[in-house]
Amino acid sequence: xxxxxxxxxxxxxxxxxxxxxxxxxxxxxxxxxxxxxxxxxxxxxxxxxxxxxxxxxxxxxxxxxxxxxxxxxxxxxxxxxxxxxxxxxxxxxxxxxxxxxxxxxxxxxxxxxxxxxxxxxxxxxxxxxxxxxxxxxxxxxxxxxxxxxxxxxxxxxxxxxxxxxxxxxxxxxxxxxxxxxxxxxxxxxxxxxxxxxxxxxxxxxxxxxxxxxxxxxxxxxxxxxxxxxxxxxxxxxxxxxxxxxxxxxxxxxxxxxxxxxxxxxxxxxxxxxxxxxxxxxxxxxxxxxxxxxxxxxxxxxxxxxxxxxxxxxxxxxxxxxxxxxxxxxxxxxxxxxxxxxxxxxxxxxxxxxxxxxxxxxxxxxxxxxxxxxxxxxxxxxxxxxxxxxxxxxxxxxxxxxxxxxxxxxxxxxxxxxxxxxxxxxxxxxxxxxxxxxxxxxxxxxxxxxxxxxxxxx
Amino acid sequence: xxxxxxxxxxxxxxxxxxxxxxxxxxxxxxxxxxxxxxxxxxxxxxxxxxxxxxxxxxxxxxxxxxxxxxxxxxxxxxxxxxxxxxxxxxxxxxxxxxxxxxxxxxxxxxxxxxxxxxxxxxxxxxxxxxxxxxxxxxxxxxxxxxxxxxxxxxxxxxxxxxxxxxxxxxxxxxx
Numbered sequence: 001x002x003x004x005x006x007x008x009x010x011x012x013x014x015x016x017x018x019x020x021x022x023x024x025x026x027x028x029x030x031x032x033x034x035x036x037x038x039x040x041x042x043x044x045x046x047x048x049x050x051x052x053x054x055x056x057x058x059x060x061x062x063x064x065x066x067x068x069x070x071x072x073x074x075x076x077x078x079x080x081x082x083x084x085x086x087x088x089x090x091x092x093x094x095x096x097x098x099x100x101x102x103x104x105x106x107x108x109x110x111x112x113x114x115x116x117x118x119x120x121x122x123x124x125x126x127x128x129x130x131x132x133x134x135x136x137x138x139x140x141x142x143x144x145x146x147x148x149x150x151x152x153x154x155x156x157x158x159x160x161x162x163x164x165x166x167x168x169x170x171x172x173x174x175x176x177x178x179x180x181x182x183x184x185x186x187x188x189x190x191x192x193x194x195x196x197x198x199x200x201x202x203x204x205x206x207x208x209x210x211x212x213x214x215x216x217x218x219x220x221x222x223x224x225x226x227x228x229x230x231x232x233x234x235x236x237x238x239x240x241x242x243x244x245x246x247x248x249x250x251x252x253x254x255x256x257x258x259x260x261x262x263x264x265x266x267x268x269x270x271x272x273x274x275x276x277x278x279x280x281x282x283x284x285x286x287x288x289x290x291x292x293x294x295x296x297x298x299x300x301x302x303x304x305x306x307x308x309x310x311x312x313x314x315x316x317x318x319x320x321x322x323x324x325x326x327x328x329x330x331x332x333x334x335x336x337x338x339x340x341x342x343x344x345x346x347x348x349x350x351x352x353x354x355x356x357x358x359x360x361x362x363x364x365x366x367x368x369x370x371x372x373x374x375x376x377x378x379x380x381x382x383x384x385x386x387x388x389x390x391x392x393x394x395x396x397x398x399x400x401x402x403x404x405x406x407x408x409x410x411x412x413x414x415x416x417x418x419x420x421x422x423x424x425x426x427x428x429x430x431x432x433x434x435x436x437x438x439x440x441x442x443x444x445x446x447x448x449x450x451x452x453x454x455x456x457x
Numbered sequence: 458x459x460x461x462x463x464x465x466x467x468x469x470x471x472x473x474x475x476x477x478x479x480x481x482x483x484x485x486x487x488x489x490x491x492x493x494x495x496x497x498x499x500x501x502x503x504x505x506x507x508x509x510x511x512x513x514x515x516x517x518x519x520x521x522x523x524x525x526x527x528x529x530x531x532x533x534x535x536x537x538x539x540x541x542x543x544x545x546x547x548x549x550x551x552x553x554x555x556x557x558x559x560x561x562x563x564x565x566x567x568x569x570x571x572x573x574x575x576x577x578x579x580x581x582x583x584x585x586x587x588x589x590x591x592x593x594x595x596x597x598x599x600x601x602x603x604x605x606x607x608x609x610x611x612x613x614x615x616x617x618x619x620x621x622x623x624x625x626x627x628x629x630x631x632x
Contacts (some may be wrong), residue, residue: 018470018495018595018596019596022495022594022595022596144530144534150539151534151538151539152539153534153535153539154534155535156531156534156535156553156554156557157535157543157544157546157550157553159556161557162556162560165557165560165561166556166560169560169561169563169564172564172568173563173567176567176568176571177567180571180574183580184495184496184594187586187594188495188594188595190594191588191593191594191595192591192595203583204582207575207580207581207582207584208579208580208581208583208584208585208586209580209586209594210493210587210588210593211494211495211593211594212491212492212493213491213492213493213498213501213502213505214491214502214507214578215578215580216496216497216498216501216502217501217502217507217510218510218512218574218577218578219497219574220497221509221510221512221513222570222571222574225512225513225516226567226570226571229563229566229567230567232559232563233563236556236559236560240556243556439495439496440495440496441496443495443496444496444497444498447471447472447473
């Protein structure tokens with residue numbers, strides 16, 4: 001008896017040829033900016049401009065401009081930091097883990113997802129840097145520089161210092177990985193370029209790439225090893241971020257479940273942000289043949305799986321609080337769910353636990369409008385998750401006389417707005433001047449996975 | 458004075474035809490200078506008889522360097538140069554040093570390997586590649602045969618390329 005596997009969904013539809021791939025992607029780089037793009041960039045720059053004022057006041061007057069107080073020493077700053085770092089997890093997961101698992105559907109989304117990762121990590125970095133108060137001294141506090149205090153070195157026992165190393169390594173390795181993938185595509189644009197500026201810029205960026213078989217062989221080796229290195233790196237980054245909390249003695253933070261729970265949450269929010277951006281990009285750039293419903297469905301399945309892991313983690317936390325018999329731990333969770341911040345907890349539960357379960361229905365996970373709305377809902381939920389963990393754990397701990405409430409100031413909002421402006425400015429510049437889809441890799445799967453080729457067989 | 462180098466260039470528009478052609482051309486005793494492709498073709502390196510890349514070895518050695526540097530640095534700073542008791546632990550609290558050691562291993566391994574890749578492949582800003590055909594970064598695989606390294610007459614080389622499925626055969630010379 002012969003069993004044949006069902007034919008896989010094609011990754012590239014509408015009978016695109018290799019030449020079409022080059023044309024469809026490069027033309028976006030070569031054509032003049034559209035009014036829609038200019039408008040989008042102007043809005044991002046406006047956000048960035050307004051936000052810059054909040055950053056200036058934070059630096060000039062100090063972090064007293066924020067709503068943090070003696071009880072709640074970490075609030076919006078670290079919430080936003082963890083949120084952005086989490087978002088920055090999808091890109092390298094897509095390019096590294098899915099490369100190792102030979103998931104070819106990653107080829108048309110990895111470029112933009114990695115770009116998003118890098119920009120999200122840049123945004124995340126703003127918060128720890130700003131919350132130091134005097135960031136110009138940060139080099140002495142965060143890096144093992146020889147100094148005149150002793151030399152009194154940085155404390156390598158501290159998770160906060162591990163974070164410095166984890167995030168800067170993650171950022172630089174992701175950047176290199178992204179750039180290696182861009183080189184062949186820059187060469188394609190260089191060879192098509194007509195203007196002197198485009199020739200000079202893409203000539204410099206493509207590093208003299210010629211596409212020789214020997215270079216491609218090395219390129220593939222380098223990609224594979226980088227993927228192997230980046231895979232544990234992706235898992236380590238949010239693990240170490242979660243150590244910032246897990247190694248402390250604050251009820252609600254001191255739990256061993258944090259590393260896997262944070263990593264799952266990070267992938268969950270990262271994929272949601274990839275979907276938000278890709279749904280817009282594919283529509284505006286007309287890339288429906290490359291980023292197909294299949295891609296959206298597969299990403300939605302990942303959101304559903306990681307969302308369920310996050311849900312299990314929330315319930316495990318509640319169970320462990322009860323089962324441990326520690327009254328402080330029990331109070332922390334009771335206070336989260338029924339205390340003054342119950343609405344944040346309820347938002348988190350609804351957005352992160354209930355909403356991704358909708359994707360069990362094929363009709364919903366292949367519905368673009370629904371996916372778009374849900375991808376935003378997920379990231380709202382994930383923001384509230386970090387808010388709940390940080391603020392509700394701190395605002396009522398061991399000494400009731402120190403209990404306090406947190407409310408953000410305009411400057412908290414302003415700095416958050418600054419990072420949004422930064423993120424979208426960088427993303428729109430990327431979408432205009434860089435090829436948004438990895439042309440070389442899409443071409444390499446075209447023969448085996450395009451719709452026309454499947455019909456021929 | 459470098460004499461000009463003359464090449465016969467065959468263009469292929471399908472990776473499977475190209476693979477067959479590489480086998481055929483090499484079987485007929487013709488030396489292929491290089492094949493230029495717009496995307497990685499699986500198995501082409503083996504067909505051309507290239508050895509495996511040694512970049513993984515470079516990555517491993519740089520990784521070892523990273524591990525050593527990271528551990529040495531942390532132990533020197535916290536246990537030798539300025540010992541301090543932190544959280545009642547040993548001065549050289551090795552388990553606490555693992556995260557930073559891991560990160561520096563990955564960092565130095567990745568950057569070292571990529572640096573080697575750039576050097577051996579001669580990738581540098583404003584590097585001037587020899588472009589046999591502009592379409593080699595678009596939709597054509599370009600096979601270049603160097604006339605100097607092949608005793609076979611040029612006409613016969615052209616015929617071999619055509620017979621093995623090249624859609625176009627051109628001459629190209631560089632100064």
